[in-house]
Amino acid sequence: MQKNKSIVLGITGGIAAYKAAELVRLLVKANIEVQVVMTEAACQFITPVTMQALSGKPVYTGMWDASILNGMPHIELSRSADAIVIAPASADFIAKLVHGRADDLLSTLCLARDCPLLVAPAMNKQMWENPATQRNIAQLKADNIAVLGPDSGEQACGEIGLGRMLEAEDLLYLIEAHLQPKLLKGKKILITAGATLEMIDPVRAITNLSSGKMGYAIAQAAYEMGADVTLVSGATALKAPIGVNTISATNADSMYQSVMQQATTLKLAPQDIFIGVAAVADYSPTITSAQKIKKSEQSLIIELKPNKDILADIASLPNAPFCVGFAAETENLLEYAEAKRQKKKLPLIVVNKATQAMGSDNNQVTLLDKNGAHPLERAPKIEIARLLLQHVVDMLN
């Protein structure tokens, strides 16, 4: 497990302040320590008591709080933080940041910081579109301040347009991305995820049980580490990850075509990475009926043909990228996985017990390479994904 990260979450005055409550809950759940600082105006929209209950820490609202150890809150609060995040950031607060003003605790903290600053604007569409705000946003970016969003959609004032604050779960995703070391910067990574559907007729299919969560977590972790990520996704109920080029391919054949095309377009080289996480069906019907097959008393015989192995074919390309496979087994885990690793010519394979991994948010895996087995502790899939990519980076180096 990595050391817990900690952030200062600054809340400014805007109706989107209510979304900050959910953001605190998600950050804490993701093991990120949150120190909330609110402006006076923010306290008109949501109370410090709510934020204290969710963050488990006292909330600071003023410059002159005697409980801050050295009496220098602008230094004390930002000293230990990995980042300061302002969500929501009002148009007024953004203007203040641009000018380096420091007339309350939060703006002073921002000016005195030595850590990254991330800003999630939230305002009415006209305020967002105003040239003054646009100038200010351009200046924030020029000052190396990350601007998260805003989103487009329905606004509290009844208008529809740009200016809504991003939803809490999208903010969490982007904040986590900022907190990760950029170990994969400059690398291209191609990932398959989810299950394939091999159609029998227009309403029936053969598939594998796979939620896609592990592959999507790897795509997220790779994005966090600064890679250029392409995800070829089979059937899943998951939302396409932010910052990842996601391509849908619902059957084994279309996934094969799509991966091969991407490998060519991306010009994958030996220092790039391919990770096959998809549960690709091993067989598909020889014939897909154009019409729904009618039920009858007779047995129905479906002839199946084997599908091509995407991973094995990518691994045997001249100039093949660094290839990682997955093996979901129900018995003899290490033995079967090692045999698969050698047969498919993979430097690394990840083995897990099929029944424990499927659909769950957690997983327990072992990494198998030429040096043997490296078991990882049971953990959330995103943590497993980060450790796996760390191992890949170590092997590539």
Ligand code: C5P
């Ligand atoms: O041989 P098996 O299907 O158990 O191997 C699993 C690994 O191979 C996974 O990484 C999976 O994504 C990949 N695979 C593939 N194409 C197939 C079958 C499996 O890429 N047709």
